[in-house]
Amino acid sequence: MNYAMVRRLILKDWYLNRWLILGSVPAGLAALAIILIGKFVALLLSIILLCMVIIGVGAQLATVTTVNERKEQTLAFMMSLPLSWREYTAAKILANLIIFLIPWLIISAGALGVLWLPGATHGLIPFTAIMAVEMLVTTCLIIAAGLITESQAGTTVAILCSSLGINILGFVFAHLRGISAYMWGQQVHWSPTALIVLLAEFAMVPLLLGLTFFIQSRKTDFL
Amino acid sequence: MSEVCVRFQGVSKKYPHFLLDNISLDLPEGSILGFIGANGAGKSTTIRILMGLVRQDSGTVEVLGHAMPADQVAAKQKIGFVSEDMRLYGAATLAWHMSFVASIYPDWNQAYADKLLRRFDLKPQQKIKGLSHGQRVKAALLLALAHQPRLLVLDEPTTGLDPVARREVLAELMAVLADEHRTILFSSHNTLDVEQISDRIAFIDRGRIIAFDEKEDLLDRWRRLRLVLPPSAVLPQLPGIVEVGGSDRLPVLTTSQFDPAVLSLCKDRGATVQAVDSMTLEEIFVANVQSRRELQPA
Known part of the structure; x- marks a missing residue:
């Protein structure tokens, strides 16, 4: 693997999508500012808006950097350069994941931090952590779909599945006995159920990315 | 012209409605191959296999001594590629593209790139989306030429160009030919362009090479x-x-x-x-294709 080439390709994608990336910062900050209202409803609204910004930017960036490369016929230019499918795939995954991970880490840490504050419902911490990692998984799914299918339709289906999945899984997780029983308590309780769900989600990340590499390696046509 | 620059041996690739069938050809270093075929004849598929972008089902491909597609990274260091369906990034300037490509190829020649900018009348600060089709082709050609490739692969580069732009592109290609170590594969369905610059000709029809010869021999025999x-x-x-x-x-x-x-x-x-x-190359090509199609109807 030529890491210098991977770095160049990542910087290329960031440069070409700099307005989308930079545009998400004020949107994220505006969503965060809502917390300053100081009410519980404002906190919820802020988290929902932040999630929308993160997932929206993640999905849009994944679409633009993977699907549009084929749609706008810039893939031929890229693949004419001395790079392999491994470097191309690694660069696309990293370019998208890093942009997603920066706000995701800040917001997830922020949300968990707020829940750590005295007087907050500490029991919500495991569920919040589970939902934060769920967002990471769905973003990986969208990136994988974009790279593997290279089609707008395939990526749109992945985005729809992710949006739907996050709600359905959120509902399911919130109603699992090992999670719901402690969710509204004042103590943090990492039940075996919560830990299994969290570990399963974490395991999904390398699984999805590994699957992407595997399927890319099986492709015979890159144009 | 001793070393073989491109070697195809029994290369086949099957698609649901198309078969590239048993392609074999050797392209010596320094030669200029005009690759002629009708639309859908298999020119682009052959070129994509040559570039390592499509994996052949059978047969072997060697480019500049590298097996394709396995060793495509090393081979592509020395290949310049321009294709009719290749686009540059519309939102970026030509200067950005030049700097991006220059960072990838150690042999990038900035002085030559500047000379091509002037010759093609291109403005580096202009965004690609603001360029005409002819200017985009010239920009792609500049990027392909300025890293001084040993093999230049041009897939229908003159398609859709106005006569002036076509003449400029061909003139630059003629200038490039002065380097006798550089090999060029020029694909087109415009036989006039091919006839001007090639010293070897390959006709492809329905996925098969139906003629592969020195241009002069071909013109003499028909x-x-x-x-x-x-x-x-x-x-x-x-x-x-x-x-x-x-x-x-x-x-x-x-x-x-x-x-x-x-x-x-x-x-x-x-x-x-x-x-x-x-007979002109076009007449030879048409007669060749028609006679073979009569013998082997689809």
Whole structure:
């Protein structure tokens, strides 16, 4: 693997999508500012808006950097350069994941931090952590779909599945006995159920990315 | 012209509605191959296999001593590629593209790039989306040439260009030919462009190479004979006849194996040779394709 080439390709994608990336910062900050209202409803609204910004930017960036490369016929230019499918795939995954991970880490840490504050419902911490990692998984799914299918339709289906999945899984997780029983308590309780769900989600990340590499390696046509 | 720059051996690739069938060709270093075929004949598939972008089902491909597609990264360091369906990033400037490509190729020649900018009348600060089609092709050609590739692969680069832009692109290609170590594969369905710059010609039709020869040999071997046949005489059986036209009394024969001896053979059979016409590359290509299609209907 030529890491210098991977770095160049990542910087290329960031440069070409700099307005989308930079545009998400004020949107994220505006969503965060809502917390300053100081009410519980404002906190919820802020988290929902932040999630929308993160997932929206993640999905849009994944679409633009993977699907549009084929749609706008810039893939031929890229693949004419001395790079392999491994470097191309690694660069696309990293370019998208890093942009997603920066706000995701800040917001997830922020949300968990707020829940750590005295007087907050500490029991919500495991569920919040589970939902934060769920967002990471769905973003990986969208990136994988974009790279593997290279089609707008395939990526749109992945985005729809992710949006739907996050709600359905959120509902399911919130109603699992090992999670719901402690969710509204004042103590943090990492039940075996919560830990299994969290570990399963974490395991999904390398699984999805590994699957992407595997399927890319099986492709015979890159144009 | 000793080393083989590109070698295809028994290369096949099957798609649901198309078969690239058993392609074999050797392209020596320093040669300029004109790769001619109708739309959908298999030119782009062959070129994509050459570039390692499509994996062949069978056969071997070697480019600059590298097996493709396995060793494509090393091979592509020395290949410049321009394709009609290749686009640059519309939102970025030509200067950004130049700097991006320069960071990838150690042999990038900035002085040559600047010279090409002037010759093609391109402005580096202009965004690609603001360029005309002709300017985009020239920009792509600049990026492909300025890293001084040993092999230049051009897939229909002149398609859709206006006559002025086409002339400029061809003129630059002619200038590039001055480097006798540089090999060029030029694909087009415009035989006039190919005829101008190539020293070898390959015809491809329905996924098969139907002719692969030195350009001059090809042009020398193909002739159209205009005969006058007296009522008693029969049409002589000549070698390499691919097409018989005209009338019974004034037949026009197209041969792919012309030899001056053919003329005396005609006279011996009582026919008068009225004219021996040279053929353009386009006429040769069309006659070749049509005769093969008549022999092997789809």
